[in-house]
Amino acid sequence: MNRRLTPDERAKAHLLLDEIRNRLDVLSRGDADLRFAYNRFVYIRLNYDERSNPAERGHLKEKKWREQNGLCAECGKPLPSPYAVLDRLTAMGRYTAANTRLIHPECDYAAQKAKGYT
Numbered sequence: 001m002n003r004r005l006t007p008d009e010r011a012k013a014h015l016l017l018d019e020i021r022n023r024l025d026v027l028s029r030g031d032a033d034l035r036f037a038y039n040r041f042v043y044i045r046l047n048y049d050e051r052s053n054p055a056e057r058g059h060l061k062e063k064k065w066r067e068q069n070g071l072c073a074e075c076g077k078p079l080p081s082p083y084a085v086l087d088r089l090t091a092m093g094r095y096t097a098a099n100t101r102l103i104h105p106e107c108d109y110a111a112q113k114a115k116g117y118t
Contacts, residue, residue: 001115002091052095060095061086064102073101074111080104087111 005013020042028035051057064086065079072079073087085108086100093099103111 050094057086057095060097060100061102063097064100067097068102072104072107074103074107077104 024035024038024042027038052060061084065084068079070079071077072084079102083105084102085105086095087103087108088095089099089101
């Protein structure tokens with residue numbers, strides 16, 4: 001199970017979000033288009049901190065495809081080329097060769113359901 005914030009930690013996170021939002025408002029000086037661009041830039045970079053960027057994940061997916069001979073790491077059946085899921089073994093870990101496997105979307109859904117995530 002992934003780490004959850006305590007109520008106190010959640011309150012601190014909300015304060016941080018308020019600070020970030022206020023800073024974005026100051027930077028954008030009332031320009032809604034600029035505010036959107038800043039917001040999107042920060043959002044994407046924070047997402048990349050956790051997931052890496054799409055090109056890196058694409059290269060990793062190709063590597064895992066070769067390592068697994070195009071077979072699902074969960075059920076062993078052939079993977080669908082464009083829709084195989086790059087699954088992290090440890091959700092908090094980064095997308096690395098050691099922390100990922102390729103699986104079917106259906107196998108991913110079943111694994112997520114078994115963990116209580118869906």
